[in-house]
Amino acid sequence: xxxxxxxxxxxxxxxxxxxxxxxxxxxxxxxxxxxxxxxxxxxxxxxxxxxxxxxxxxxxxxxxxxxxxxxxxxxxxxxxxxxxxxxxxxxxxxxxxxxxxxxxxxxxxxxxxxxxxxxxxxxxxxxxxxxxxxxxxxxxxxxxxxxxxxxxxxxxxxxxxxxxxxxxxxxxxxxxxxxxxxxxxxxxxxxxxxxxxxxxxxxxxxxxxxxxxxxxxxxxxxxxxxxxxxxxxxxxxxxxxxxxxxxxxxxxxxxxxxxxxxxxxxxxxxxxxxxxxxxxxxxxxxxxxxxxxxxxxxxxxxxxxxxxxxxxxxxxxxxxxxxxxxxxxxxxxxxxxxxxxxxxxxxxxxxxxxxxxxxxxxxxxxxxxxxxxxx
Amino acid sequence: xxxxxxxxxxxxxxxxxxxxxxxxxxxxxxxxxxxxxxxxxxxxxxxxxxxxxxxxxxxxxxxxxxxxxxxxxxxxxxxxxxxxxxxxxxxxxxxxxxxxxxxxxxxxxxxxxxxxxxxxxxxxxxxxxxxxxxxxxxxxxxxxxxxxxxxxxxxxxxxxxxxxxxxxxxxxxxxxxxxxxxxxxxxxxxxxxxxxxxxxxxxxxxxxxxxxxxxxxxxxxxxxxxxxxxxxxxxxxxxxxxxxxxxxxxxxxxxxxxxx
Ligand code: SF4
Ligand code: SF4
Ligand code: SF4
Ligand code: SF4
Ligand code: SF4
Numbered sequence: 001x002x003x004x005x006x007x008x009x010x011x012x013x014x015x016x017x018x019x020x021x022x023x024x025x026x027x028x029x030x031x032x033x034x035x036x037x038x039x040x041x042x043x044x045x046x047x048x049x050x051x052x053x054x055x056x057x058x059x060x061x062x063x064x065x066x067x068x069x070x071x072x073x074x075x076x077x078x079x080x081x082x083x084x085x086x087x088x089x090x091x092x093x094x095x096x097x098x099x100x101x102x103x104x105x106x107x108x109x110x111x112x113x114x115x116x117x118x119x120x121x122x123x124x125x126x127x128x129x130x131x132x133x134x135x136x137x138x139x140x141x142x143x144x145x146x147x148x149x150x151x152x153x154x155x156x157x158x159x160x161x162x163x164x165x166x167x168x169x170x171x172x173x174x175x176x177x178x179x180x181x182x183x184x185x186x187x188x189x190x191x192x193x194x195x196x197x198x199x200x201x202x203x204x205x206x207x208x209x210x211x212x213x214x215x216x217x218x219x220x221x222x223x224x225x226x227x228x229x230x231x232x233x234x235x236x237x238x239x240x241x242x243x244x245x246x247x248x249x250x251x252x253x254x255x256x257x258x259x260x261x262x263x264x265x266x267x268x269x270x271x272x273x274x275x276x277x278x279x280x281x282x283x284x285x286x287x288x289x290x291x292x293x294x295x296x297x298x299x300x301x302x303x304x305x306x307x308x309x310x311x312x313x314x315x316x317x318x319x320x321x322x323x324x325x326x327x328x329x330x331x332x333x334x335x336x337x338x339x340x341x342x343x344x345x346x347x348x349x350x351x352x353x354x355x356x357x358x359x360x361x362x363x364x365x366x367x368x369x370x371x372x373x374x375x
Numbered sequence: 376x377x378x379x380x381x382x383x384x385x386x387x388x389x390x391x392x393x394x395x396x397x398x399x400x401x402x403x404x405x406x407x408x409x410x411x412x413x414x415x416x417x418x419x420x421x422x423x424x425x426x427x428x429x430x431x432x433x434x435x436x437x438x439x440x441x442x443x444x445x446x447x448x449x450x451x452x453x454x455x456x457x458x459x460x461x462x463x464x465x466x467x468x469x470x471x472x473x474x475x476x477x478x479x480x481x482x483x484x485x486x487x488x489x490x491x492x493x494x495x496x497x498x499x500x501x502x503x504x505x506x507x508x509x510x511x512x513x514x515x516x517x518x519x520x521x522x523x524x525x526x527x528x529x530x531x532x533x534x535x536x537x538x539x540x541x542x543x544x545x546x547x548x549x550x551x552x553x554x555x556x557x558x559x560x561x562x563x564x565x566x567x568x569x570x571x572x573x574x575x576x577x578x579x580x581x582x583x584x585x586x587x588x589x590x591x592x593x594x595x596x597x598x599x600x601x602x603x604x605x606x607x608x609x610x611x612x613x614x615x616x617x618x619x620x621x622x623x624x625x626x627x628x629x630x631x632x633x634x635x
Contacts, residue, residue, distance in 0.1 A: 033580060035553030058601070060557050077553055087549040260594045262566035263541060267548030278537045280525065283406065283413045285532045294549060299541045300591045314592060349544070349556050349566050350601045 004194040006216055007209035011191060012044035012070065015150075016113070018206050024111035024148055027083065029076050031062060036076040038083065041113060048073050055158040055342070058351025065156075068189075071114060071182045074158045075341055079119040079270040081126065083110065084143040088293035091139075091277070096286050105139050111148040115176065117169030118161070118341040120151055122270035124175055128333045129273045148199060151176035155223040157231045160342030162355060165234035168339040171224035172196075178203060181220035192220050233342065233355045235326070236362065240336075243327040246361050247319070255357055256315035258350055263296035265344035265352070266321060271337050272296070297321050322354060383432035383531060385410075386418035388452055390438025390445050391472060391500060395517035396463035397421045397437050403520055413531055429455030433530055439465040439622075441472060441500040453507040458530055461503045462523070464516035464619040468588045471516075472500040473622025477631075500622065511536060516586035516619040519572055539570060542590045543583045546570040552577045562602050564615060567593035567625070584618050589625035599629055609633045 007014075019026050020042075028041035031048040041047065052065035052072045065072045092100040115123075127144060130137040154161075154170035163169030172179050177200035181192040192212050195201040266272040276295040281288045295302055297320045303310040311317050329337030338354070345353045387397055401422060403410065410416075417427040434456035440446055453459055461467050469476065475483055480498035484491040503509055511530070513522055522538055529536035539545070543565030547554060555561040555577055563582035569590040576583045589595070595616065602612050613633035616626045 033553055033558075035558040037551065037553065058557060059560070061559075078548070078551060082551065087551070256594075258594075258597050260542070260544075260566035260597055261592055262544040264544045264548060264554065264566075267545060280537065281528050281532055281534075283409045283524065283528050283531065285528075296541070296545065299539075299545070301540050312592075314594065347554060347557050349554065349563070350597055 004192050004212040004217060005204055005207055005209040006190045006192055006212045007207050009044070009070065009189050009191065011193075011207055011209060012047075014206075014208055015193075015203070016041065016043060018203055019111040019113075019148070022109075022203075024109045026111045026113055028113035029073065034062060035060065036062070036073060038076045038078070038080075038112070044070065047071075047114070052156065053158045053346075055160045055346045056351070057160070057345050057353045057356075058348055060158075060160075060346040067184055069155075069182055069184055071152045071154075071180070072156050074154060074156075074161060075116055075119065075343060077343070077347060078268055079341070079343075080112065080115065080123050080147075081270050081272075083112070083147070084123070084126065084140055085130070085273070085275075085294075088291060089139070090289055090291050092290040094288050100290075105142045107142040107146040109146050109148065111150060113150045114152045114180075115149050116152060116154055116341075117172040118163040118166075118339045119270055120149065120172050120175045121163075121166075121168035121339040122341065123149075125271045125333070125335065125337065125339065126273060128335070129271075132333065149176045149178075150200075151179040151196075153179060153181050153220065153224050154227045155182060157227050158342060158346070159232050160345045161231050161340065162233040162235060162342060163340035164228035164231050165236070166336060166338060166340035170227040170231075171221070176200070181216075181223060183216060183219050183223070185219065190216070192216050233345075233353075235338065235340065235355050235358055238362070239358050240327045240330050242358065242362055242365060243323045245365070247323075249361060249364070251357070251361055251364060252315035252319045254360075255318045255352065256313065259314050259318050259352055260350060261298045261314045261317055262349060263298040264347050264349060265354075266296040266298060267294060268343040268347045269325075270341055270343070271325075271339065274302070276301075297324070318352075318357075322357060325354070326358065382413070382415040384417040384427070384430075385414040385527075386429070386431040386434045386452075386456065387416075387421065388418070388434060388436045388438075389420070390436065390449065390466065390503070391441040392438030392463065392465040392470060394421060394437070396466075396515075397435075399462075399517050399520050399523060400435070403524060406524055410527065413527075431456045433458045433460060433527070436461050436466050436503055437463050439469045439472060439500040440497070440503060440506050442496050444495070446497075446506060449503055449506050458510045459503075459507065460526060460530070461509050461512045462518050464514065464586055464588060465500075466503045467512045467514055467623075468620040468626075469500045469502050469622030471619050471621065473627075474617060475500060476622055476627075502622070513538070514569055514587040514620075515572055521573070522571055540591050541570050542566055543568045543570045543572070543574070543577070543587070546572070546574040547577045550574045550578060555580060555582055556601075556605070560605050562605060562607050562611075562615060564598070567595050567598050584615065585626065586619045588620035588623045593625040595625050595629035596632070599633065609635075 130140040325337040526536040564585035565583035
């Protein structure tokens with residue numbers, strides 16, 4: 001790829017203008033009703049400039065940050081998943097002729113401004129899930145292929161972020177069309193823009209800027225390194241084996257004391273892919289529709305088999321979630337199901353922390369090894 | 376469900392309640408003709424004075440059981456109905472009037488009515504399922520129109536209604552509504568409440584007040600502990616669990632734990 005370009009902050013409006021002229025619907029992070037969400041942006045002024053999340057387990061509050069950066073915040077409550085895999089969609093309709101008419105896929109060209117590295121990694125994971133096997137979800141594929149991805153490398157983590165230990169951030173190495181590093185130093189505020197694809201390169205060439213100096217590139221990399229170092233949470237490498245050994249562990253009951261089985265964690269997770277299919281019929285029975293909607297392993301219905309639900313207890317549901325994410329995902333898709341975005345920690349109403357629960361299991365295992373007891 | 380040509384017969388009954396759930400049926404403006412087309416409305420006093428005697432294929436029952444007479448009447452209706460579906464917080468949990476279940480009924484009656492001796496009421500207001508077998512229940516104060524239509528469509532065709540058992544939180548996340556507890560610290564019963572209302576309260580920035588009643592496996596103690604951390608005192612936590620579904624066992628128990 002050609003060298004990066006440095007643009008002034010106003011260049012964001014030029015970028016949005018170019019995308020608009022090329023026919024993209026531009027989506028970015030917006031502050032709506034006290035939280036960040038992905039929504040339409042028509043100008044840089046729509047971005048939550050200067051705002052950051054004061055995040056901790058069970059709490060994500062937006063506050064003013066120390067500087068007027070466009071991108072010091074991190075993640076919208078839900079990521080790209082909503083865009084490529086809608087929360088609910090009609091798949092088919094049929095009438096008395098019993099011929100199923102497939103619902104056309106809404107997949108307009110969309111440019112996503114401000115995708116964080118962890119969310120890029122999550123999109124890659126979802127792609128492996130929906131397109132990696134013998135049966136390709138073509139609805140997902142059409143929506144994914146219509147995306148233009150403009151990544152923003154993180155300069156400041158939220159307290160819930162732990163991408164560095166999952167190797168999925170805070171700097172995007174691939175999977176984007178354009179990537180932005182926002183630099184604010186000694187009164188100078190610029191954006192370093194790098195292309196990651198031919199489409200990105202074509203846009204980059206239209207942006208009003210100067211070729212980036214080595215010092216800017218160094219500052220950008222340094223910013224990412226500092227962001228990785230500032231992360232307060234992590235998951236350790238042995239977690240896959242740890243969970244596979246912990247099927248019968250008293251800790252699950254301890255988590256279930258606190259867990260509400262409310263499903264928030266799975267429904268904010270950018271990689272949780274579970275859905276269910278529901279049929280509806282009209283009152284006279286002449287028309288029927290088939291819908292797909294997100295589901296979660298925290299609901300009772302999720303594990304319903306003939307005669308009853310397999311996971312009646314919250315303990316078994318929490319175990320299913322964390323074990324699938326961090327252990328069995330490796331067997332299924334050759335990678336972890338977690339990219340370390342921290343959403344499940346922040347948006348859990350009671351602040352259950354996937355990293356803390358994994359650490360608690362590890363600690364108890366250490367103790368049991370020392371005492372030689374079965375637990 | 377019937378020999379061809381004959382329409383299934385629908386009856387709608389009212390017990391101790393406000394009529395709001397029956398109104399939801401009348402609110403189905405666009406679909407009302409379809410309903411009238413699909414069933415014979417054999418008994419529905421809120422809509423028509425003409426009535427037909429049983430048996431009925433589907434009975435929708437609104438309201439709680441709160442008088443000796445109602446105990447008798449619900450048994451008769453059960454006998455006359457192939458399928459009995461309870462609708463709303465009163466019929467499924469005893470309603471707001473179940474607040475009296477934990478109070479001194481005689482004293483209460485005397486404080487409300489000038490001549491309490493004429494009031495022939497039970498000391499408790501209880502859900503229909505405490506008295507007769509119920510085939511299906513629809514939650515809510517009032518019920519949700521789409522859920523009602525889905526239930527009728529399903530029962531008329533002999534399939535199981537698709538009524539989810541997930542929490543109100545799932546509704547927030549499906550709708551993309553930011554969590555009022557996490558983002559603003561607003562107390563919310565959503566994590567222990569069954570979804571289905573259409574995300575009405577959180578969508579407008581309010582906490583859920585539990586009108587759909589407890590979801591399966593509701594962990595009310597863990598939520599109450601979190602509400603306390605957010606600064607709610609014992610009394611307000613007690614009152615939060617003392618709303619339209621105060622009589623539902625999980626909520627009633629959490630209320631009791633916060634009595635003092
Ligand atoms: S871990 Fe938290 S978000 Fe997930 S189901 Fe339990 S209480 Fe809900
Ligand atoms: S498990 Fe939690 S931290 Fe990991 S990707 Fe999902 S939401 Fe993010
Ligand atoms: S953790 Fe649960 S909801 Fe998420 S993908 Fe696995 S089974 Fe599905
Ligand atoms: S997890 Fe990493 S990549 Fe994601 S927002 Fe936080 S710092 Fe950025
Ligand atoms: S607002 Fe209430 S119902 Fe919605 S996610 Fe938060 S706690 Fe759950």
